[in-house]
Amino acid sequence: MVQPEPMAKRCTACSQGVVGAVDRFSALPDGVIHTVLSFLPAPEVVRTCLLLRRWRSLWRSAPRINLNEEDFGISIMTIRDGALEEKWARFEDFATNLLLFHDNTSSLGEFRLSSHVYNQRHVDRWIRRGIEYYPSVLKILILELPRFKLPPIVGSNFCHLKMLYLRNVDLGSHFRDLLCSACPVMEDLELRNCEFSGNSSQGITSSTLKNLVLASCVNNTGYPLVITVPSLANLCLMYGCYQSGISLCKMDSLVRADIRICVAEYETTSPQHSQRELLCSLYNVTSLKLVGFQVEGMLNEESDKFPIFRNMRTLSLHRCFLDDYELYEKLEALGSFLHSAPCLEKLILKYCMFYSFSDSEWEIERKNEKYHSALPGWKDFPVSKAEVD
Secondary structure, three states: OOOOOOOOHHHHHHHHHHHHHOOOOOOOOOHHHHHHHHHHHHHHHHHHHOOOHHHHOOHHOOOOOEEEEEOOOHHHHHHOOOOOOHHHHHHHHHHHHHHHHHOOOOOEEEEEEEEOOOOHHHHHHHHHHOOOOOOEEEEEEEEOOOOOOOOOOOOOHHHHOEEEEEOOOEOOOOOHHHHHHHOOOOOEEEHHHHHHHOOOOOOEEOOOOOOOEOOOOEEEOOEEEEEEOOOEEEEEOOOOOOOEEEEOOOOOOOOEEEOOEEEEEEEEHHHHHHHHHHHHOOOOOOOEEEOOOOOHHOOOHHHHHOOOOOOOEEEEEEEOOOOOOOOOHHHHHHHHHHHHOOOOOOOEEEEEOOOOOOOOHHHHHHHHHHHHOOOOOOOOOOOOEEEEO
């Protein structure tokens, strides 16, 4: 049997091996190191570059800048424990120097800022500086209200921008002009809890945009929000921006749509007009998800004004038909809409027709009886797969 070497001898051999080992990390190409650095928070990028002499300046040319206040211990609890001023000073010093000394000879792959607005001037300066590096991806996440006022931006700095993500940002009165004239290659736009403001009509106009998400945004202009994106393939409208109406124009390329509304958003407008107008703009989709739509929005009594959804294969309805109509009227509205989708293959119904979050056994039985009493004589629809919840 081979006896293990004494511990001292093994340690000596290991030390000699380490001394004579080849430094493989130093031999790694800059492109590989940049790829690794792109997954790290900004402070970790700088620390990692201190490991080897050859890496010392690589942080200056890192393709991604990710500034996050949480990396400096800033949170809601920071305000309570009285340490905000000190931690924000560290964050401000780091962010300012990182952006000041970053190499500006090449465009930036991504610039991401996640922060509260404890100092408007600092945040404004960081955003301006980050945009000066011509990023392909720009993400600005303001973590709570009030919304951050988007500073005036030089349009030429967006010539490489393909994706824009904004959260809790006041877009101002020139956002549509910025998208239309200064973003020639943008494909993805996501706005969450943002505000369209100004005294004139606002909207989104782009000839290159393919994916659009508007989630819980606010339109305070008093005019309908006009969306004109002829190349759009995927659309998601989630609660908001409906106060003055939404106009969808030139949606010939649209493939998938997810439209979510709540009844309160239609208190000052006609559900029949606004919901139906939205539906009529989605005539080319293959997959459609609707949340919160009502009976009148789906009735196509004026058949000449209601489109045929010839490409639709999947229809998903969540919390629809929860208004005060009788069950047979709700089923008639559903059937009316299904008649307009002759190629439908899959229908999904979730929490439709009735509020059922806290139903007793008696209420469930009563609803089942109403379903069965309304079904006789109801027309059949050739849907290959249906799910009901």
